[in-house]
Amino acid sequence: MEITSMNNEKPSNFFTNGLLWFKSLPEKLFAKIVGIAKQFKKIGKDDPRRVIHSLKVGLALTLVSLFYYFQPLYNSFGVSAMWAIMTVVVVFEFSVGATLGKGLNRGMATLLAGALGVGAHYLASATGKVVEPILLGLFVFLQAFASTFIRFFPHVKARYDYGMLIFILTFCLVSISGFRVDEIIDMAHKRLSTILLGASVCVIVSIFVCPVWAGEDLHKLVAQNMEKLGKFLEGFGDEIFKSSEVEESKDAKKSLVDYKSVLNSKNTEETLANFARWEPGHGQFKYRHPWKQYLKIGGLIRQCACRIDALNGYINSEIKAPEEIKGMIKETSKKMSIECGKALKELSQAVRKMNLPISADQHVTNAKNSAKNLNSLLKSGINWEEINLLEVIPVAAIASILTDIVICVEEIGQGVNELASLANFKRSKNKEIINTKVVVEKIESNNNIEGATTQGSRKVHACSSQHDDHHVVITINEQNMKL
């Protein structure tokens, strides 16, 4: 098109372009529509709950709008039924927790601010028609100032931000309207009852029609993140020191970049945990499920992901270290990586099924033993005269980062154990047998354990268990920490 336009002179150029544009319009429009339809399909396919959520919003709105259509209902509320519609639109959120949180915030704030607004109205109207607007203006100003400022308090912002907004809104509406409308109590009462009605419709539809629980999402997200890291570490074990000539499958490559999403999961986790705290007990989760522990585990997972990010840099670079050294650390590094991966996958599986993560401890122990082996291998040494230290650096760095990752995985394991004890995870039947085995192994291997990690004093959280059930498991962890 551009070539044509360059050859012609200006006016016909303009018309030709215009004509071409008009001719291509239906095509473009069709392409655009197809593009949007594809996006619709993709978004629905990524999470089918989105389609259901949209249908639920439609349902709730249609239910509430019945108050307008049918006569006995409309007479009792009148135009105030508008507030019910407004409440449904604003309060209905994707998850039950978010909907409940907003609904309760809106209900409580309306009640409180309504009462205060009526009070302010009577106080102001007692002073006479001249002073009244001045006093009302002062009340509105002071209230808006104080409430807006309180919204900056971190714990208010996290849980009651919407409530504060509605508080300001309702107080202003009720106190100011009182200046013009006579039946202010009636107005406040109607507003409150319609809001409660709208909020109830939201909550009922949200809970009873294919509910989406934020808590469950958080639970799954944390388990999934652990699995992603586990997959990376297992994959890394296979990739490590591979000669660049071997062609890898695309699937294997993909599993190695999956972990990147873990690095930025903090915000999602915090939001979900915040919503989850509003939710009633559901499925396997009780009302006071230890949601905060998930945030702690999430933090440890991200710390591990950060180490893995450092490790990832070495996958695509060719490592020039002498074959002797490569061969020396290849097997043990591989084992460390794969055992850590297995431990994370096992922890993920345990969290997912809410079982005690027993064999994970075993994998961590194996990884630590490998770390110990690696260290003694490096200690025993070979003929150093032939070695160029520069070439050893990446190998040494990989070993060092892997040792770090073992510590991270152990901490994650402890976090999951704490969660298991707080949330009463089920014992699986073969627990005692495995535990005994682990204890025996630990006692045997505990004798020549010192000096295994040269980085020394990384902090390892002590595991505080209040449950006798897990006593054996946790004792093992405390012994492991000395490694």
Place this chain on the structure above:
Amino acid sequence: MEITSMNNEKPSNFFTNGLLWFKSLPEKLFAKIVGIAKQFKKIGKDDPRRVIHSLKVGLALTLVSLFYYFQPLYNSFGVSAMWAIMTVVVVFEFSVGATLGKGLNRGMATLLAGALGVGAHYLASATGKVVEPILLGLFVFLQAFASTFIRFFPHVKARYDYGMLIFILTFCLVSISGFRVDEIIDMAHKRLSTILLGASVCVIVSIFVCPVWAGEDLHKLVAQNMEKLGKFLEGFGDEIFKSSEVEESKDAKKSLVDYKSVLNSKNTEETLANFARWEPGHGQFKYRHPWKQYLKIGGLIRQCACRIDALNGYINSEIKAPEEIKGMIKETSKKMSIECGKALKELSQAVRKMNLPISADQHVTNAKNSAKNLNSLLKSGINWEEINLLEVIPVAAIASILTDIVICVEEIGQGVNELASLANFKRSKNKEIINTKVVVEKIESNNNIEGATTQGSRKVHACSSQHDDHHVVITINEQNMKL
């Protein structure tokens, strides 16, 4: 208190406790009030703009409520003035960008949905009183379903989420109200004009009374994050391989943990960039300032922070490497770290002042030369027979991570250069002289440059400059990339 209660029998125990509780009540209440007052003070002190924002909200609400108090104004709008108050409460946000974004969203959505709602009402009412509510219900359901689903589109969620919400709300209110209220056009018109009025008051107060610009905040945040990393690296240069007996000052320790906040800044940056795009030109920023480039730089900064997090693990651990090796890499590592720190600080300063970051390139070059020196030192080697490889690992890891950090800092430098070219940063007067010097140095040192980084093929973004101004600087960067 607990000891007393354990010695006494039950009933008197209860009364004593009750009495004690009552006695301590005023004290507790006072402590609580003092605590809240302290928190108020702290939050105001942390960012005094919060106090001003709260005052601005109070002012805007008081201004809008004048429509209720004064007669000619009230007559023209009536109860619809309520919508103006509602708009102010909901639309007024902390930054100009957020307020403008919400105001425009609300205004446009009301206009569109109002028109569609009126259309739906006339269409439905033409079918007669029996079919009308069914048809209206269908419209509401379909519209709510489609709009809710569209809210899941990522780019809609990012910029038009609030608009979609208001679209659903207004459409439902207008179309359903039409079933009961006769003057639907009048209603839609009044609603639109009061909302525009409320939104205008918000925008005017937000822009003309001590404005808070999201763009400026983003600009400062990115500069500040670079400075935090720079401070860490300078501090690390001093701390590295320090014997543990030397007591460090608490201030120095503090600057070494400041960087942690950088790791989680992604969300804040994205929100600010999103708001900034709504803002008109202000101060040094034009309307189409390249806000997206800040996100790119922010990503690179976080990548660097992740490496620094890995480095941080070595600060508190005692490194057992032989003094010989320590001494060998101490000076060069120190120089690398300090030069990277200086480069970051210089970049931060340049961004802050919107100057071209010239001497930063020099510092990066110095850091790279140090990396090269370190490598040749390691290559030249000492008597390897005496070395325990295990003890060399942490030293090697530090060297490796520092080399990585040099690459990260260079990428950040390139990002800032791109920003400088996109946003037309000012040239400082001594630019040419320094440039010439850098070029000469580069040409001199370019001869024996290969093999400096053993990790090889890290991706380094090519710098795309469209400005002749920066040609010299950018040429240097492209040469540097080979290092």
